[in-house]
Amino acid sequence: MQSQLNGESTMKLLKPLWILRNGRKKKLGCSVSTWSPLATAFNTRPNSRPIFDSLKERTGLFNKPELTTFEGFYTLKDQAIEATDRLIEEATNSPTRPMVEIFDELSDTLCKVADLAEFVRIAHPQPHFARAAEEACISISGVVEKLNTHKGLYEALKKSVENGTSGDKHLAELFLFDFEQSGIHLEENKRKSVVALNDVILQTGQRFMAGAAKPRRVSRSAVPQNVRHFFSTEGDNIIVSGVYAECGEAAAREAAYRLYLAPDGTQDRLLDAVLQARHHMATLCGFQTYADRAIKASTMETAANVRQFLDLLSDGLHDRARMDFDVMLKMKKQETPYLDQLNCWDTPYYTHKAKNLLLDQANSDFSPYFSLGACMEGLDMLCQELYGISLKSEEMLPGESWSPDVYKLAVVHESEGLLGHIYCDLYERPGKPHQDCHFTIQGGKLLPDGSYQNPIVVIMLSLSGGHRSGPALLSAGALDNLFHEAGHALHSMLGRAPHQHVAGTRCPTDLAELPSVLMECFAADPQVLRRFARHFQTRQAAPERTLQRLCASKRLFAASEMQLQVFYSALDQQYHDRPAAPGGRTTDDLKEVQKQYYGLPYVENTAWQHRFSHLVGYGAKYYSYLISRALASSAWNTHFAADPLARRAGRRLRDRVLRHGGAVPPQVLLKDYLEMEITPQTLASALIDELDCHKDHLDTVLKILDRK
Numbered sequence: 001m002q003s004q005l006n007g008e009s010t011m012k013l014l015k016p017l018w019i020l021r022n023g024r025k026k027k028l029g030c031s032v033s034t035w036s037p038l039a040t041a042f043n044t045r046p047n048s049r050p051i052f053d054s055l056k057e058r059t060g061l062f063n064k065p066e067l068t069t070f071e072g073f074y075t076l077k078d079q080a081i082e083a084t085d086r087l088i089e090e091a092t093n094s095p096t097r098p099m100v101e102i103f104d105e106l107s108d109t110l111c112k113v114a115d116l117a118e119f120v121r122i123a124h125p126q127p128h129f130a131r132a133a134e135e136a137c138i139s140i141s142g143v144v145e146k147l148n149t150h151k152g153l154y155e156a157l158k159k160s161v162e163n164g165t166s167g168d169k170h171l172a173e174l175f176l177f178d179f180e181q182s183g184i185h186l187e188e189n190k191r192k193s194v195v196a197l198n199d200v201i202l203q204t205g206q207r208f209m210a211g212a213a214k215p216r217r218v219s220r221s222a223v224p225q226n227v228r229h230f231f232s233t234e235g236d237n238i239i240v241s242g243v244y245a246e247c248g249e250a251a252a253r254e255a256a257y258r259l260y261l262a263p264d265g266t267q268d269r270l271l272d273a274v275l276q277a278r279h280h281m282a283t284l285c286g287f288q289t290y291a292d293r294a295i296k297a298s299t300m301e302t303a304a305n306v307r308q309f310l311d312l313l314s315d316g317l318h319d320r321a322r323m324d325f326d327v328m329l330k331m332k333k334q335e336t337p338y339l340d341q342l343n344c345w346d347t348p349y350y351t352h353k354a355k356n357l358l359l360d361q362a363n364s365d366f367s368p369y370f371s372l373g374a375c376m377e378g379l380d381m382l383c384q385e386l387y388g389i390s391l392k393s394e395e396m397l398p399g400e401s402w403s404p405d406v407y408k409l410a411v412v413h414e415s416e417g418l419l420g421h422i423y424c425d426l427y428e429r430p431g432k433p434h435q436d437c438h439f440t441i442q443g444g445k446l447l448p449d450g451s452y453q454n455p456i457v458v459i460m461l462s463l464s465g466g467h468r469s470g471p472a473l474l475s476a477g478a479l480d481n482l483f484h485e486a487g488h489a490l491h492s493m494l495g496r497a498p499h500q501h502v503a504g505t506r507c508p509t510d511l512a513e514l515p516s517v518l519m520e521c522f523a524a525d526p527q528v529l530r531r532f533a534r535h536f537q538t539r540q541a542a543p544e545r546t547l548q549r550l551c552a553s554k555r556l557f558a559a560s561e562m563q564l565q566v567f568y569s570a571l572d573q574q575y576h577d578r579p580a581a582p583g584g585r586t587t588d589d590l591k592e593v594q595k596q597y598y599g600l601p602y603v604e605n606t607a608w609q610h611r612f613s614h615l616v617g618y619g620a621k622y623y624s625y626l627i628s629r630a631l632a633s634s635a636w637n638t639h640f641a642a643d644p645l646a647r648r649a650g651r652r653l654r655d656r657v658l659r660h661g662g663a664v665p666p667q668v669l670l671k672d673y674l675e676m677e678i679t680p681q682t683l684a685s686a687l688i689d690e691l692d693c694h695k696d697h698l699d700t701v702l703k704i705l706d707r708k
Helices: 002-006 008-013 037-042 072-092 099-123 127-148 151-163 169-181 188-212 225-230 250-260 265-284 290-295 303-335 347-359 363-369 372-387 476-494 514-522 544-553 558-576 586-597 624-640 647-658 666-674 680-707
Strands: 216-219 232-234 237-240 389-394 407-413 417-427 437-442 456-463
Touching: 037 372, 037 389, 072 099, 072 127, 072 151, 099 127, 099 151, 099 169, 099 437, 099 456, 151 169, 188 265, 216 250, 225 250, 237 250, 265 290, 265 558, 265 586, 290 303, 290 558, 303 347, 303 558, 303 586, 303 624, 303 680, 347 544, 347 558, 363 544, 372 389, 372 476, 372 647, 389 417, 417 476, 437 476, 456 476, 476 514, 476 647, 514 624, 514 647, 558 586, 558 624, 558 680, 624 647, 624 666, 624 680, 647 666
Parallel strands: 417 456
Antiparallel strands: 216 237, 232 237, 389 407, 407 417, 437 456
16 A cells, blocks of 8 residues: 555546646745645546446435435425425324424425426436426426415415414415415406416426527528538528627628527517516506516516616716727727627627737637636635635445536535535536526525524536646636635525525525625635636746736726626616517517617618527516615625725625625615615716726726836
8 A cells, every 4th residue: 555655657548738848846835825726626526436436335415315216306395295285284184383383384395396307307418307397397386376366375474474473474474475476366357367377387388498509501502601601501491599799890790680589479478478478467457557466576576666776777887888889889990990880789798808818818828727626725715714614525325426527515604613505507408598597406494403504505507628638717707607606605604594485595695696796806805816816837826917807807898798788687677667568569578679779770671679598587577686786885895895805894794795695675784784775876976886886997007007
């Protein structure tokens, strides 16, 4: 054993090739440091080890013994249904504990199966696991529908609230609101109509979302001959799979925009059906519009507040966005002097080009300083400084993961111990959704014995690399996305709400996005980046010039980008904040909203809304990103900007926001944390102030860099 440990050849076989290529060892100095175990783990892509794994006891997915095989989903489903029947019986027959405790146990029982199954359905590469998970999702959805229409349960909860025996009143009212959104308080005919409308919205919405992502197949003759070579072909047809936003040829961008966003009759009928059904359902449930129903429990509370916020923000953005467009037009004239108008298909291209020009180097020149391991080391550093927690890489047991290249992190507090686990599914693979997201597998919850049910979450990205030739290297956008999704995960880990139904990210959308958008602020601050940005081979710190340019590039054309988000949000409100016009007038609405809220004209014979799947997914809540950004900006400027790594600021964020999840009404929670009134005016002002601050900072950085 001793000779094996000391054998140079044996050790080399275990090292990634990118380490061996460094050649001669460098003497460590002030700008060079060794990688931590966490960074080393994430700079090497995990792989299955069949010989070693066969010697270990096999567990199930997420350490659930039932899921050693896909049939375990049927067992979990049956156990959940049996527990649900028992809890219904308890709730409706003289309960001996507060009603919210029973309801939260109901929620926890079903979510543990539904949330896990939903993730496995999407992410598991083996079809039999995915199918079994999907069947479990369908079964649990049926149980939830049964609960939402269970008169006895509703009456028992309502009576407990009236008698003061419900327990946590805020949570009880949230459960009541969930019931009433399904129309359970209505007379039988209306209640059945609400159930039927919900089904229409679900089925039609799924069809609309599928159609929104579908490539456009057009005849070759419909595409100008001089740009046909930019597109894929299939026989006599050309396939347009997107708007080609970053294509350097203006004619190709225009063709892609007009073809991909051409009106689609089927999509228009589906969207119209969803909007009509949502409005009808909302009015049956006692709301004037669907937007009023969707926004009721959020930070903004009413659709009128959202509209006021968007109008105030739009007014403040008008001149600032125009300055951005003027710069883009100047860039366009330099490229193509014969084209003197900026169009909707130009802005993504010139934004991307300007950011590359500011970086003054190719992405490949700065991404080596942001290997996956270095970025994870940066997240760990932030967690230790702000919250006193460490991210510790753990080896998984055979069968615990759905893919061999998944990492597992234990989140450990310096005094509280283990807070939960984060599974990191970060690499692209065939069949995996190409989206960056966060999944809750198990929510936190105070258990009857006084212990705490630790949360389990998954972070999903789609990175390339990580093989023996070198680690995954993150672009500026990928770095932002990693920190964003980590913000969601930390919300779950640091939360200690007593009830699972409101733990972690189970809160209003505009509040749930606050921690993740705030984490993007850390990823854009040179003081933070210089603590971990190191070359993956030499371990040299990133040059200060590189960090300054990288952070400044994120501020370019911020006003026009924000104006676009206001436009999207206003369109979402327009569709949901009034009765839907019969016969489908969604394009007329689009023209009207674009004229009022966006600085570039509508492109005739296009129907961009037919590709906007968020109209279904968010449904009157797309504005939430802007609200969370305003909240994050206020939090950053008030508590972090001067000293981003101050423990007192991290402790305050955890104690007053993250700990509570949705257990406290968002207006109460945020007013206490930010020490300001949460109004349309204060939030719109926060975003305008952020733009002006960043503009001043950007100008200063450019002047300094120009002198170097």
